[in-house]
Amino acid sequence: GENVEQHPSTLSVQEGDSAVIKCTYSDSASNYFPWYKQELGKGPQLIIDIRSNVGEKKDQRIAVTLNKTAKHFSLHITETQPEDSAVYFCAAGGKETSYDKVIFGPGTSLSVIP
């Protein structure tokens, strides 16, 4: 089955710097890759997603890249702000739609230092 690894487990950056979180997956059939942000005491929130027919997607300060050959995908946050501090989860799914089993990575705790 699918296995998702995520690095680093913790990340501290200065406000205004960029943050990069990297994930690898094992199942080459996976073709849906969402990213979630979880703030303290809340449920995860979908912040961006990418499908296998797209190599890169950007939404304001957030971008995701996908390398299907290497089975890597990454989250890039530019111009970080204190409110970006949270736990970020990557996930990989086996089909285009979201209902299929989506396997989550273990999470990255991001701290943005003012």
Next chain:
Amino acid sequence: EAQVTQNPRYLITVTGKKLTVTCSQNMNHEYMSWYRQDPGLGLRQIYYSMNVEVTDKGDVPEGYKVSRKEKRNFPLILESPSPNQTSLYFCASSPGTRGYTFGSGTRLTVV
């Protein structure tokens, strides 16, 4: 407001006492799912449902039951809770074209 509502937020119970965690969504989503979150393990899927009366096991279904009699509701049932089911539980729903919308979580402690 579009949301997934789960209750209760906190629950302490004793081993073997049946309990139900309710989940309701107001977005008319077809797909619903239950996850448990444990430190260092991320989110693991317990059960999911593609539509009314259609459910399937996720990665960690042992000790749990679900039902989907109505589109909006997807309760999680623990027939005989054990201490290893102490965890943070999330219900989630999706239209099937994008990722899940998660509830605020239920922190369950089984003593």
